Amino acid sequence: MSAKVILKAKRAQPFFGRHPWVFAGAIERVEGAPADGAEVDLVSHGGNFVARGLFNSQSKIHVRLYSWEENVPLDxxxxxxxxxxxxxxxxxxxxxxxxxxxxxxxxxxxxxxxxxxxxxxxxxxxxxxxxxxxxxxxxxxxxxxxxxxxxxxxxxxxxxxxxxxxxxxxxxxxxxxEPPPPDLSILENGMRFLVNLTEGQKTGYYLDQRDNRAAVARLAPGKRFLDAFCYSGGFGLHAARAGAAEVLCLDGSEPALELARRNAALNGLENVAFERVNVFNHLGTLATSGRKFDVVVLDPPKFARNRGAIPEALKGYRRLHQLALKLLAPDGVLVSCCCTGLITMLDLEEMLAQVAVEAKRDVQIVERRGPAPDHPVAVTCRESGYLKCLVSRVL
Missing domain, CATH: 3.30.750.80 (RNA methyltransferase domain (HRMD) like)
Incomplete structure (x- = not known):
């Protein structure tokens, strides 16, 4: 018989609604002394079964829920x-x-x-x-x-x-x-990309941007294209294959850039330059020098891991966009990516509106995009919808 986690009065509704995270503050008491990792039943204050989950006293999320069927064990x-x-x-x-x-x-x-x-x-x-x-x-x-x-x-x-x-x-x-080989590669949108499963970022590659890379590449033919925070070259190499006039890929990681160079060679792409730089500083240097691009992609890493870091994260996104608007030629395209789940699409749009007004440039959002569909969003846990991608025209 599973141990029981009893909810406080009037705290059961989100969990009847199938949200999977039960924070410590919602819990009145625990019956049965479950070990961390053990299976438990979540029970309302009135004694009704709500769901079954796994317990962890060391986490702020005391119970993660997996089943809302009373007779189904988590086996x-x-x-x-x-x-x-x-x-x-x-x-x-x-x-x-x-x-x-x-x-x-x-x-x-x-x-x-x-x-x-x-x-x-x-x-x-x-x-x-x-x-x-x-x-x-x-x-x-x-x-x-x-x-x-x-x-x-x-x-x-x-x-x-x-x-x-x-x-x-x-x-x-x-x-x-078997351990993964060092030359492991995958096919994406007809291109081959090397992935480093043992040392690369995340789980080896950013699969979530697959469809966004293809969509942005359609805007690249004949254009001067800047890929900021390029990692292994996804946006920039798609643009190069689509016929961009020139592509500049920037990143602060030499291993990432080496992977990007190898990916360019693997796909026979030569109209691409790679530079290891502090991206924030280098965008400022490019703007000061008067350099212009027709398409600028901003795809930085996550800036905030908790709510307390949101204001500083928004400052970072604001600074990036201020620099991007200085680099964009008239009728340029700005691609704004944000993988910080705590920042919403509305937050991103409001920041972009403020930056556009400051720069005295008209900006039109032409497309709102998210992750590829193998990264779905559960309607009962919309926190899972973390990736935002705005495609905007800058006049």
Whole structure:
């Protein structure tokens, strides 16, 4: 019999509404002394079953919810079925499972598996655990993934800060099978990209921008194109292949730029320049020199990991956009990407409006975009909709 977590009075509605995060402040008491990672039943103040989840006293999220059916245990069959449901979206609906494919297999709360991300890169999988309860079931997860996808290897990637937040010690390591080769590559929009599963950022590549890269490339033919925070060259190389007159890719990481150079060579692209710089400083230098571009892509890393950091993050986005408007030629295109989940699309648009007024330039938003569809948003946990992408015309 599962231990019980009893909610405070009038605090059950979000969880009956299938939001998966139960913070400590919503809990009145715990019955049964569950160990961290143990299965528990969430019960309303009136004694009604709400949902079943995994307990962690060390996390601000005391319970992560996975099932709203009272008689369904969180066993191996449960997690296999949840992963199979996630795969049906990617395989049967989105048709992403081609040779050398790269796509997100499972996206945490969006696929009702809070605290776990799984990406596929050809014959290899990367797994990222951000919750103790799921991490403690890694053997169950690996077994299900082997059965469903038959990979050559499964590699664990860790996220900075999770150990402190969740009380779990994790290290990047091979979980099962063969280690990924150093020359592993995937196909994206007809282009081949090398991915570094053991040392690259996130789980090896930014799969979420796949469709945005293709959309922005359609605006690139004949244009002077700037890709700021380019990582392995995604936006810039798509633009170069589409016929951009010139492409400048900027990043502060030499390993990322080396990967970008190799990707350019792999696709036979020569009209691309790569520079290792402090991007903020270099954009200012370019603006001061009078350099102009027809398309500017801003795709910086996450600027805020908690609500207290939001004001400083918005200052960073504001500064980037002030510099971008100075660099854009008339009728230029500005692509504003924001992966900081705590900053909303409305926040991004309001910041852009303020910067446009300060610069005395008219800006028209022509497209609002999000992540590729293998990164869905659960309507009961809209915090899973983290990536924003605005495509704007600057007069």
């Amino acid at each position: 191996e069959a449960f997690f296999r079925n949840r992963l199979a449901t996630a795969l049906r979206l990617r395989h049967d609906v989105l048709k992403l499972n081609g040779p050398d494919a790269g796509y997100r297999v499972c996206f945490s709360e969006s696929d009702y598996l809070s605290g776990m991300v799984v990406d596929r890169y050809g014959d290899w999988l990367t797994v990222q655990f951000t919750a103790l309860g799921i991490a403690s079931r890694r053997e169950t997860i690996v077994s299900a993934l082997r059965e469903l996808l038959n990979p050559k290897g499964i590699y664990l990637r860790t996220e900075k800060g999770v150990g402190k937040l969740e009380g779990v010690e994790l290290h990047d390591q091979l979980l099962w099978g």
